[in-house]
Amino acid sequence: MSATPERHDPTDTADDHALAARLATGAGELLLGLRSELSAEGADERTIKDAGDLRSHDWLMAELATARPADAVLSEEGKDDQVRLRASRVWIVDPLDGTREFGEGRDDWAVHVALSVDGVPVVGAVALPGLDLTLASAPAATVPARPDGAPVRLVVSRSRPPALATAVAASLGGELLPMGSAGAKAMAVVRGEADVYVHGGGQYEWDNCAPAAVALAAGLHVSRLDGSPLRYNNADPYLPDLVVCRAELADDVLAAVAAAGEV
Structure with missing residues (x-):
């Protein structure tokens, strides 16, 4: 983590896409390591889930405080002090989406990092750590063609x-x-x-x-x-x-x- 806050033009979201992807990916890597460590120690599912929520939240908050100190943040695991309501740029974060799946050792869980500008979801990244994949708003994903005649x-x-x-x-x-x-x-x-x-x-x-x-x-x-x-x-x-x-x-x-x- 940088020792001093990064300078950032709040009207330019170009590098926010890369930041969102980096943070979602990093939190996912942290969570995979934590789950492996706690599982090896024999921790139960509740302990694994609670530790994952807390550790991912703390890491993301520290990274955002350094990279975007002027922006507001809304996290599922953080206290909502309503200061964000006076902000144009608000990072909206779910440090661990799918705690049940995470605790069970499954792959269908995620990390969400997004930036809302004046209420619009303009930047986002969703990490699927179990699949070693992060999908982001830029570069945008290409949706595969749907097979002809396939059921919805x-x-x-x-x-x-x-x-x-x-x-x-x-x-x-x-x-x-x-x-x-x-x-x-x-x-x-x-x-x-x-x-x-x-x-x-x-x-x-x-x-x-x-x-x-x-x-x-x-x-x-x-x-x-x-x-x-x-x-x-x-x-x-x-x-x-x-x-x-x-x-x-x-x-x-x-x-x-x-x-x-x-x-």
Whole structure:
């Protein structure tokens, strides 16, 4: 970590993309090492999850304080003092998205680092450390072409497939793909492993800001269930619903959501 804060022009976000990717990747590497170390010591899942949340949060906060000392930060694991509401640039961070999967030794968990500028998710990086992969808003990911005639694939929770996703899948003649964290699900659409991610069961800004930035940069459709844009740095960070899907499926997905009575 640098001894003195970096100088940065707050009106230029070009190097913020690289910073977000570096921080998400670095936190992911820290988490992999920590999990391996604690597992070797015989720690239980709760200990591994709690240690991961804390260590990743502390590391990210220290790095942001050095690299962007003038910016505000909203982290799932930090105290929200509302100072951010007076800021244009706000970093929105989930130090460990998918603590259950992380504690179980699975790969479908993530680290989210995003920058909201005046409420818009302009910069983001989602690290998938178990896959040795970080997807960022720049350079933007290229979404693979969808095979002709393939069924629409919807990612859903491993343990609690929501009724909304089941209804949308039925409407589209699609199939459900169980997966872990919110970031892993959204990045499955970016990576072409899935076509649609719909969620209506409750999330917070840190759950979807970085995934939204990455997906938007890749040319995917990203919105609330009613089709309106996602807005960030609200006084209440509760942001319960979203749609991430291939652009060519957006109209059908939103129509299926409306038919399910969710909007």
